[in-house]
Amino acid sequence: MWGFVIKLKTKNKSIVMKTKILGLMLLLIAFSTQAQEKKNKNAKFTIEVNGNCDMCKKRIEKAAFETKGVKSAVWDIETHQLNLILNEEKRSLLAVEQNIAKAGHDTNNVKATDADYDNLHGCCRYERD
Numbered sequence: 001m002w003g004f005v006i007k008l009k010t011k012n013k014s015i016v017m018k019t020k021i022l023g024l025m026l027l028l029i030a031f032s033t034q035a036q037e038k039k040n041k042n043a044k045f046t047i048e049v050n051g052n053c054d055m056c057k058k059r060i061e062k063a064a065f066e067t068k069g070v071k072s073a074v075w076d077i078e079t080h081q082l083n084l085i086l087n088e089e090k091r092s093l094l095a096v097e098q099n100i101a102k103a104g105h106d107t108n109n110v111k112a113t114d115a116d117y118d119n120l121h122g123c124c125r126y127e128r129d
C-alpha cells in the first residue's frame with residue numbers, strides 16, 4: 001500500500017517536471033520565432049563589391065537602389081566597400097547582391113555571370129579573383 005502511494009507521488013512529480021520543461025521549451029520557441037520575424041527597417045551593412053572607377057560606382061549604386069527597400073547605397077572606389085541601409089522587411093541583403101551581380105559586379109556572396117561581366121564597359125572590367 002505504502003509502496004503504491006510513493007510510486008504515485010514520484011510519478012506525479014515527474015509529470016509536473018515534464019510539463020514545466022515543456023512549458024519552458026514552448027516559451028523559448030515563441031521567443032526565438034518572434035526574434036526572427038522582427039526585421040530591421042534600417043539595417044546597416046558593409047559588403048565588398050568589386051569594381052574600378054567612377055562608372056562602376058554609378059552602376060553599383062544604381063543596381064543597389066533598384067532593389068526595393070534600399071534607402072542608402074554608397075560605394076567607395078578605393079576600398080571597394082559598399083555601405084548599405086536596407087529595410088529588411090522589403091528585401092534581403094542577398095537580393096541586393098543579386099541585383100549588383102546582374103549589373104556585372106562580384107559581391108561577397110554573389111558572383112556575376114561571365115556574360116554579365118563581359119557586358120561591362122572595357123575600363124570597368126575589374127580583375128576577378
Ligand SMILES: [Cu+2]
Pocket residue numbers: 051052053054055056057123124125
Ligand atoms: Cu568602371
